[in-house]
Amino acid sequence: MGDWGELVGEQVARYSQPKSLKNKVLVVVAYDSVWKHHLELLKEDLIEKINKKFPEPLVEKITIKVGELPEANPVLNPNYNKLERVKSKRVRPFSRKKAPSRTLTPEEKKLAKSLPDPELRTLATRLLKRVPLEESPEGDPGDGE
Known part of the structure; x- marks a missing residue:
């Protein structure tokens, strides 16, 4: 049963x-x-x-x-609760780690300040902090050229 x-x-x-x-x-x-x-x-x-x-x-x-x-079926199997706990566990999909935060360059700060909307300014600043700077061939941070 x-x-x-x-x-x-x-x-x-x-x-x-x-x-x-x-x-x-x-x-x-x-x-x-x-x-x-x-x-x-x-x-x-x-x-x-x-x-x-x-x-x-x-x-x-x-x-x-x-x-x-x-409403609910009676528990006829003594291990029913254990089985329910096992079923309810789900494997989480691979989650990406956050990119490390960095300080903004003067150009990026100028760009963010030029935005008229304060909310957009905040979002742009947060986004730019997460974007990694590209390295120039000499190893110094450059403008990506």
Whole structure:
């Protein structure tokens, strides 16, 4: 019962839930008659899938009823919380490091001061501080020519 999502798939598991298993009869609650019909068509495959995992047949018959499903599925697997923690961890994509900040050259300062909008002036200054200066062939900072 704890592996219902794996047996039927995530979408079907959202709209159906096993309720009980007694005397080899599995009772399943479906959200509505459409999902009940869908599960009726899958009965034989479900019985086969369930019994494949066990040496003796666990389920011989499946009964499907229409009813209300609880908001959250009950936790039937004791390791459920551990599994959820593992699933929720995502690997972050490669992130670039910030370029080192530098002081502005007199020309850059003059250019930034010439901008009429104060917000634009601030953004230009911040951007220019992150742009690395090109090195001239002699090793001295130059004008990039």
